[in-house]
Amino acid sequence: MRYYARKLGFYAAALWAALTLNFFIPRMMPGNPVDTLLAKFQQRGGSVSPETRRAYELLLGTNSGEPLWDQYFSYLGNLARGDLGVSVSVYPATVSQVLSQSMMWTIMLVGIATVLSFVIGVGLGALVGWRRGSWLDSVIPATTVLAAVPYFWLALIFVLIFSTTLNWFPLNGGYDVSLATGWNWEFISSTIEHGFLPALTIVVSSVGGWLLGMRNMMVSTGSEDYILTARAKGLRDRRILTRYAARNAVLPSLAGFAISLGFVVSGSVITEQVFSYPGIGMKLLQSVENNDYALMQGIFLVITLAVLGANLIVDLLYGFIDPRTRVRN
Template sequence: MKYFARKVGFFLATLWAVVTLNFLIPRIQPGDPAELMVRRLSGKDNALDPAQVQAMRAMLGTPDGSLWEQYTAYLADLTRGDFGLSYTYYPFPVSEVIGQAIWWTVVLVVVTQVLAFVIGIVLGTYAAWRRNGRLDSVITLGSTFLGTLQPFWIALLLLYVFGYTLGWLPTSGGYSAATPGFNGPFIQEALTHSVLPALSLLIVAPVGWVLGMRNTMIMNLGEDYIRLARAKGLPDRRVALRYAARNALLPSVTGFALALGSVLAGAILVETVFDYPGLGRLMGEAVGAKDYPLLQTLMLLTTVGVLVANLVADLLYGVLDPRARRSES
């Protein structure tokens, strides 16, 4: 029990640090968002009117007061789920803008990452168990080659072949003419539009899991407990899955949580290529438009998601490996 309490305590402390940094970083950046918007509307060569800048600050809800007052107000807004207004999609609140895009990314990225993890673990396990064989060579060399490719380059290639040349799949957007909602035509269009973005991520994503699982399992196959299991006459399937694969899976569980941190970064380019209405494209728009409330909330959402995934991985690690709990006590 001490192991789990310690992990939860670290999670809460790290969460507080992340929230505080997310508050401080935009405020130490040079420039004023209100001045940028006024200059964009009035023209770069025209002088700024202080009254217009002040009116823009009031319209955008730019915080004022001391830094401590802003920090306490920021924490209070977080507890209410109030992240301010988006400068790009004004007057819509940030929570509404993200709420419309988050499910596209969840369906696209999270599903592809889970599939990549499962495919990589299965292929890595089989390659290690049948090491030095023909299929092992194909899996290893193929994974090494695919690992040199970039998702956005694959996205451009798939877009050219299956979108423009063959015309089999749509080239942009999340849907075409269907009415958004839980209905057959919309679901069919959403699935069709997600095929090419999903393939762009799925082709490269399993590579790390394949090679990592193979190497870790090969090391475990040389341990004494594996020799003992074989000497006792246990079936090969049980030795491979219950003994070798289970212990080799532990580093991959932690690595899967850490990999979620780079998911959104990779999705930015892929979603931009296909104009897919997810968080990746939204973050690209926020950076280009200097939409600080939207960008700040996206960064906070991404970081908190990684922290939660790491917490789940630590708790699962304690369940899968009793030695971790014993070392804490």
């Protein structure tokens, strides 16, 4: 129990530190979200009075007349109530509305692609490492080269080949805008068609890292005493592979998977930019361009919670999978 209590205390402190940085870092950037919003208002022919500016400051939670520490505690209080503020870049929508609309797109695209790349990479890595020296080792150089290719370049190559030249997949977007959104097969098939190519880019570019890491761990694990003992007992190779070697070799990969799974919520900014995919990555770029403090803080908050939550779950599972972790701690 002390092991789990320490883990929970550590992540609680990490969450508080992340929330504090989430508040102060955007305010260190040049510019002001109120000025951005009022400039848009004036472009549409509106007049700005001191009372109008004061009202927008209160609305966006950037009261310039209030001390920074008071704003900080107000920010924490609003978070406790679930109030993330109003977005400047998509005004008058709230940050919660923007996140709810874009988060599902990112989770479905990057989440599924990340899980697939992990499962494929770890599975192939376990098999290649178990049969090291065989023809399967020839898979490693190809996947390593693909992992070393700049991500945006690989995405552009896929767009050129599969979208522009072969016309197999749509060029950009998340779905056919002429369709009505809903849980119907026509819309779902359109989202699958639009999301296949960016998902393929993510899988191809990241599977090599999982494969190489798992393969090296399998080679190291294969020389352990308990593997030799299992062979001496006459256990089948398949059982030794799955129950003994792979179970221990996958532990370092699980830690890396937790981090990558946490960053799924943030999406892949490059992916969504190249393919014009309507996820959180595009909203993050939009919020930075418009000095949208509230939306930036909301997105970073979701990223923080996802990363810490994923790492906490894996840490707790780590203690269950490997009892030695609890003993050392």
